[in-house]
Amino acid sequence: MNPNHILTMNSSNCPECGATIKPGATLCPACLLSAGTATLPVQPVSAGITTLPCVFGGYRLLKKLGTGGMGIVYEAEELAGGRRLALKVLNQSLDNEEQRQRFLREGRLAATIDHPHSVYVFGTEEIEGVPVIAMELAEGGTLRDEFKRRGPLPVRDAVDAILGVLDGLEAAHAKGILHRDMKPSNCFVTSDGKTIVGDYGLSISQNQPAGDGSHLTRSGMIMGTPAFSPPEQLRGQPLDQRADIYSTAGTLYYLLTGKAPVEATSPVETVAAVLEGRITPLAKLRLDVPADLAAVVMRCLSADAAKRPASHAEMRQALMPFSSITPEPAPLRLRLFAGILDGVLIVLLTYLADKILSLPGSEASADTGWISLGWYSLISLAVGVLFFAGLESRFGTTPGKALLGLVVRTAAGGRPDFLRAACRASLYLLASLLPGMLFEGLTPEDVYGADEETTAHMIILISWMVGLMIISNGQLLLFIRALRHREKLAWHDKLTGLRVWRRGDAGTRPLAAANILPAPVERANAMWGPFHPGTILTESMRCGFDPVLRRPVLLERSEGDGPSVARRDCQRGGRLRWLQSVTDAAGNLWDVWQAPAGALLSAVLAKETPSWQQLLFWLKDLGAEHDAAEKDGTLPLVLSSSQVWITTSGRAVLLDRAWPGAADDGFRTAEPQAFLHHLTSCSPATSRPLHADAFISGLQGGSIERPSHVCGNLAYLRQRRSTVSQVVRAAVVLAPMLMCLLLMALILVAYPEVQREAWTEAYPDQPALPDVIQLLDQPGTDETLRTSIRQHVAGHYSSLIQDGELSGVPQDFRFARPMRTVLADILKTEPVPSAELLAQADDKVRAGLASLPKAGALAHVWVNDALIRKTVAVISLLGAAMTALFQLLAIIISGSPLLMGLSGIVVVSARERPAGRLRMIWRWLIGWTLLCAPALVMGMCVGLTGHNPIRTLQETCLIWVPAMVILILSALLLPRRSLMDRVAGTWLVAR
Template sequence: MTPAQTCPQCGASMPADAPASLCPACLLSSALPTDPGATMLIAQPKPHALPQIGEVFGGYRIERELGRGGMGAVYAAEQLSSGRRVALKVLSHQLDSPDARARFLREGRLAASINHPNSVYVFGTEEIDDTPVIAMELIAGGTLQDRIQRYGPLPVGAAVDAVLQIIAGLEAAHSVGILHRDIKPANCFEDMDGTVKIGDFGLSISTAGRGDSMQTMDGTFLGTPAFCSPEQLRGEELNVRSDMYSVGVTLFYLLTGRTPFEGRNMVQQLANSLEKAAPSPLQYRPDMPQGLARIVLRCLNKQATERFGSYQELQQALLPYASIAPTPATLGLRFAAAAIDHFILSAASFVVPLFFVDSPMDVLNPKIIRSWGFFWLTLGMFVARHLYFGISEGVWGASIGKALVGLRVARLNRSAPGIPRALIRSVLLQALVIVEIFRYSTMDVTQITAWSYAWIVIQILFFLLFFVTARRQNGFAGLHDLWTGTRVIQKSAYQPRVAMAQTEDTVPATDGMRKIGPFHVIATLSATGTEEVLLGYDTRLLRKVWIRQTPSGSPPVSQVQRNIARPGRLRWLQGERGESESWDAYEAASGTPLTSIVAQRQPWRVVRHWLHDLAAELCAALHTASRPDTLTLDRVWITSEGRAKLLDFPAPGSVIVASEGAVTPQIFLNQVAIAALQGRMVALQEATALNMPVPLPIQARQTLLSLKSTTDLHGSVVQLRALTQLPAEVSRWRRFALLIGTVAPSLFLTVFMALGMSFYKGWAAKNPAFSAIRGCMMSYEDMLKNKQQPGLENIPVPVARAAMETYIAGTYGPIVRDPQQWDSPIGRSILPPPVRASVEKIVHGHPPPTPEDLQKAKALLQPLLDTHVAERTKELGFAGKHQTMDFVTASVLGVYLLVTAILSLFCAFAFRGGLMMRILSIAVVRDDGTDATRLRMLWRSLIAWSPILLLPVVIMFDAPLMQMAGDQDVIRIIGLIAMAVLSLALVLAAIATRGRGLHDRLAHTWLVPR
């Protein structure tokens, strides 16, 4: 139980969850600000002034005030020693105290420990005139709060883009054990190029044991109530989910221009934040996607455990709503999704009616099909069919089929279409199903006629009609898509960067260490001729630096390079040029030189991010005249976060590469790509002449091959950025889908046939007369052709034929004259219409035989009935000795698979791939990345289908083996089991191995995204 609290200002008792350690009366009397961006901070004032605009304050010239926060004021200033413009944060003299100073300096150290493109960079901390200051990166575009107040709420895509960048910066902070605790639009800064950076770590705490105590200020409440989580307001222990709540409020503010909880005063606002459920942003922004509103509300859940578990999970949820244009679903993928959905629905349509009839064969009875009960059942299944699409696509954006192939249905604002819109889509596309219901009610669908085939053609043409408008320009939209304002898009294939292994070495004691400027020298990283790169340590900010020592008299770093603040380059911190000193200090980037990494092949999913980083930096450097003089592989550094940086000097620890003259950025990027993908150092001339000799996705290969000839570097940046959003490889799931999609028709037909035979065998066993009639009619048809029957060699064929007519009329006449039996589904299924007509002709055209005539005919035909007719009757009832259901099913499956294998071989040779490869957007290339030839595709297919193709060989040696073993069933079963085990082993090996299966390894091929 929480002990009772008292207000430190008036001594009054307070509830245990009082948010600010002050009673409501003191809060109200303190005239707290109601601006949602204002930070609450109460302390005893001290009469001191801040720097004035235009004055020189220490080593800085104050230019203008940028803003004021809970800890002090921030100014745009020029650092006189370097000419660099910085944001100078000065501790407010009104808050000056030992605790405030400690917290202020701790802010600088915490922020300095984060080096990320989406985090404001700290250049240094110092004290000027006994006043602590922090020199930070100056962001030219202002804060997100400034933008909202100036222009109003952001477009949905822009708001999500901003929050995704905020998440990236916070995730970098969290990775080094820092919680921000004051996330709000006023602390999010937007650069001129659209980059958003999180800053103002004044309220941050370290959870990584960095040696700082959690500084607080007596009698103060720190935070911005409108953006604080309930647990932060209650003073509870915080974790990353608390910051995630603030991210949700920030997104709410960016989308609506207001915070979710507001009040006439701060006390009311605090009460609302603690007690009320968050309103949906749809109340203030009806046009925003509903899915995005659900994400915001999940972030704002009062229970921390109900929020997202990690920033990466939140990022994946937000990505579909970013401004990056979604990838339209190809017609092949849509066809695959439709095939899966309709397979599920067809199976349900086959099974459900069985629960409403006495026998499965009743579904073939025209009387039952045309009954009102069956009509309402069919209508109910029609409604359920559309509810399946309406609910799954309307609420979640994807049916089972679309979810399995990675598709989703979305409105133009990327939200789920909603149930009414999804129902309209489904009804439009399947309107002919209504006609099908009335067709079942008015026609005998059990009989296959010309109309049956024509109806299938009509359904196919009707389905294709909806896609006559599908064009790449409109996202392959069909008529039902255009009429309902929806599109089918692919789910984001975003994959995060792969972090490089990095060992974090401890910093030794700096006592007695050599110093260069303000930095202690820890070690020598590299030495080349007259230059050295040293590892230094900043004891004030507790971070490492790189110190590049150059020969005396070397020119200083240009002003342009000093002001570089791009993620693709190192930041210059400070330098010195004199008779005894010539050095420059840069940020120390954790990671590895590229020349060390290319000792092993790197996968495309990793290399594509490096190429985009380098291309973006080279493009920006061309516009600012800040490109390095030399472009060689030893000037590339890969950070531990998986980012590529371009250096102005050889990377520490790299293999030195001699410069080969002027190199264009495009050729340099091609050289980096080949070296990283092939796992070896590549000379410039080799990079110029070679193609891309590695297996890559088709689009990636085309983009890289075009690098050597293009002059539009910006276009290459755009293309490389797009490649980071596309699949980098064919996943195990997609390879499994390729296999299942190929054999699915065979499996489906086999299962359908097995169920049919099972029902048929059961019905035949219960109604043996129909099988017997069919057996007699088979022999009777032979007699009509004057064929002598076994056992009746001594009897003339006309006499035997007359005896068979008498036997059929006398034995089965009662069944033919009984409509209930004769017109039953079992009779119609076993006896085809011509046979039924012949039997009816015999029964109705032959006078009813007397018992004596029937007995004479039976005695005459007894040898035939006991042998040939009996065998044919058993075959019709699947009662043969060697024709067991299991063996028949396995044999049929083998035949279907053999046909599939032969078709696959044909498609592999004729089209260099089958239909499923096209549908799943998969291509086959050789080890060197070039397209696989027809002969290689044929060889690959032969290897893959070898267990099935061996089936004729097994059958060929079936008879000799059975004669040797004496047990035919055992030999057959052993052969089928052996083939099944071999096939299953190859399938599991193909799916389990990463990259490619055994058949691809033997054929020297790779599956890559098309």
């Protein structure tokens, strides 16, 4: 036996923490379970490695970095080039053919993942008969080391680290790989603070046939660390990405608390606790963790895999609000628009609540209006508080905010609790209700008296009306503070510690086209070092193949001594990585480079034109690479679009020179900003948000001072919402038409009810006259009943005729001209009946009213065509005309309709950003023409037939309904660009 092995086995102290351990043990139970080290014994690799530093093959081993289940990882330096890397050496006790294959299999799996958040494998070889894997060096150690240095991490730092881990795991899952051993000691930190996933020793490929035994150790035990393993892994059940989600959440749990999700005195108890789901809630161990974040972590640690997030993307979305990525404060115009939308819902709910509760004072007369308003305001306040607090504490938003992409969050990123949301809602609602209650009952006559109106009185009247409008919207005073505040905090936000943010628009990276690299020859007769030479691309470049890691490489004839030291040591995801140098049969030196799977930018663009949102991913990748390349001097002398490679994961990689045979658009430059500006043309300007124009202009002029400023601008643009949702787009296009429909519906429903209530209040002892007149015109009413109705009207309302004219009717009834006509006709022609005859007529009328069908307000509307439809048609026409006129005035004054400005949308054309007033007027004219054309055509046809169009006005207005339906369908079927915008030559983009 190796003497060093004997020393290790007889040691009585834990090598990690120094605690006393039993003879034969490698670690104490706490380090074994919490730190997540492997369950296999740790032994020296070789008798030749006794002290550090030492030379081992072509490497100088500097220090030990860690121990895994299959080997020891050292920080090493290549003797030939001086490059520093991590060298994983197979444990000597596992040196048999089966474990060699497992060790090489780990390298192959890791080598298939090419992502900035996953450790990169440079190659593998045998040294002194021992297999080794050369990997990317993470100089910052592991997350476990980070915890040892800093203690429990701040919430945002911990979440940021896990977001990087999720990116790496997602890239692995895209290749069909499950990690199965995610824990703090397998998450590494690079020198720039980036977190990468490493140690794929226990990983499996889901692309391999099931039942291959790859999930078992040599002794038949399930591999993994029990304290961080999901229950299904400990049971030996089939796994999917939810298993890695569990372990990743366990890692976050550890970073926040310093404890593994399950800690017990023995492995058996640990396994039992994991299977039973006995995990101490995170909120009990650390009080400053937002409740929402704690809930996300505990959901991911659920013993039932079905209750966990279904994907890494879903877990990332849940964690994003708690990261350091600064969300965009909600613009005040969006908050105003959202408040209007939510206010409409609150008014409707208040009306329903008032009708259901029927509180005292709801039927108060005019002289007790303040009391009535007090009850109504109380109901409105209660409904509003429950509306805002209930929805914001449960979902973090309300319908109006959700439509515009706004959310309410605490400063830490969590959803507000009910009490805090209720306090914020109360402040907001009281600011709007109290001024109205104080000035209720104050009329213009109270301001300037009841004398004859004069010019001075009119000025006072206008001032009174304007002042009352301002005072009754007292909630606007709360937003004075937000006008100049960086986070747009209103007073009710500040006092309750809440924020209104604009929901992030992360989007998805566009995937590359099929790999265009020619298939290399896997079994060539010649070997250039450890590689097979493959397909010849040019005289100085050809494909190659690594038979051990089973991946393609690029071979490039070396010029002089090969690439510069800076370029050779450049190990970033934004550039191809240099692997090593080899010599061909003729003695020529060739550099071996990473060959990423994917395609050139030109091939990707030929497949699909990316949106601005997708293009930002590539610009951000290239901007970060330019920043790093400027610092280490590795920026290519010439830049062109044929040097941009898009990987299959959608990342942009900058090549050192143009790809052989690539389509060339003729653009070349030495200026990175000009290069990025050229790439912005890959996405049409008509899909680009208006807020990106300033940055693009800066790139075009090369006026951005530093590459880091370019990266900062791109990061800011990535955080801002750059698209207009289909719902908002359709709502803005259809809003004027929907307003007309809503106006018609409100009139149809409320108009008869208003007439009925007005008459009932004026004549409380009599049946509502609108119902009586409806009964008169009912098709099934016989002549006897009609006679009784006329006697009833003449007997009770004869006093309304004075000097042959109808007068004295209730105020709200004066506009019902059809009803007034019927009433006047009866009173002028029907004699006043005797008391006995009147009593009989009243009985028949009440019996007839009792037999009327109770089908709701709409039945009253459509039964009595003559009384209602013309009024509805006239008011609807006036409403549509006022809406159109208001839009036109807004366009003339501000260049855009008010609703569009409030919703954060701007209209652009192919030449103008934003579109000019003339084009906006043209667009306005097209929209209203599409809406009104059917009604105008029908009116003309009616006029040509010799009929009076005014008499058929209500039928003409009904043509609006199919016209609106057609426009609504076109907006839904053409969500990206409406029919109106297509005709006008305009597009809707984010402001």
